[in-house]
Amino acid sequence: MSKPAVIYYSASGHGTAMANRVAAAAEAAGTEARVCHIAETRDPQSFAQNPAWTANHEATKDLPAASGEDIVWADAIIFGSPTRFGGQTSQFRAFIDTLGELWAQGKLADKIYAGLTSSQTAHGGQETTLMNLYTTLMHFGGIIVAPGYTDPAKFVDGNPYGVSHVSGPENKNPLDEAALNALDHLARRVVSLADRLGAERRLSFQLGERVDGPPARPAGAPRSRRRFRSGFAVLGAAIDRCARRLQMGMGVGRGGREPLAAVVGGASEFPELPQVR
């Protein structure tokens, strides 16, 4: 089962509500989700006149703050930040700026990522906030799982890029049904795809294929084609696998997932895989 982490910054609490909802939906899908707030960087005195910001800060400040290790632990990460002038908050970016070393070690790559945001006005820069977040995730080598219109709920909330909430002119709107359904759907989709990716990885290892890049070559050892397989070679292996499955009459699309276990000799490690939606 996948290990999702919801890593978010929230000032006045809308992001906290979104993070808790999406994590609850991920847990309902059978995972143990981590919810990690990103630490406040501002002096609480500077927002003391804002009761919602103060209350949210008080409620979260003693909980463990997010660290890069939460990303390393997880195989699926849902990031959240309010929209500020069409982008993420400085607190969120400060957290991202701590990740250089993990990035350099390749530890942020090959994970599933998705995004959440909220803004006071409708649209209000929500889509640019998410799109800009995804630029960063591409630098990670992440696998971005956009919700698209893969569920009827997405035709109601209307955001194919992630999930967003409009907190309104008074910044007090609670999450409405459209946002709640969209959060639930995003959680299910992320968990489902992370499970499938995990199963595919285990299968690749059982078939003797490496999916995490070449190991270090011992000094003096001959260069072999196998040691230095490129990303294209890995893709080639995936195509080979599909071809093998087709030969075995299993198919490679939706209807062809269940017999994955047969490829590795009926291992019970691969029960019926969930659907994406």
Ligand SMILES: Cc1cc2nc3c(=O)[nH]c(=O)nc-3n(C[C@H](O)[C@H](O)[C@H](O)COP(=O)(O)O)c2cc1C
């Ligand atoms: C400095 C600043 C900039 C903001 N920029 C925008 C914006 O560009 N568009 C918008 O609609 N709301 C904007 N907002 C409002 C927040 O996005 C909104 O209150 C959000 O729902 C807060 O989420 P939170 O409760 O998780 O902190 C801004 C708020 C602040 C403090």
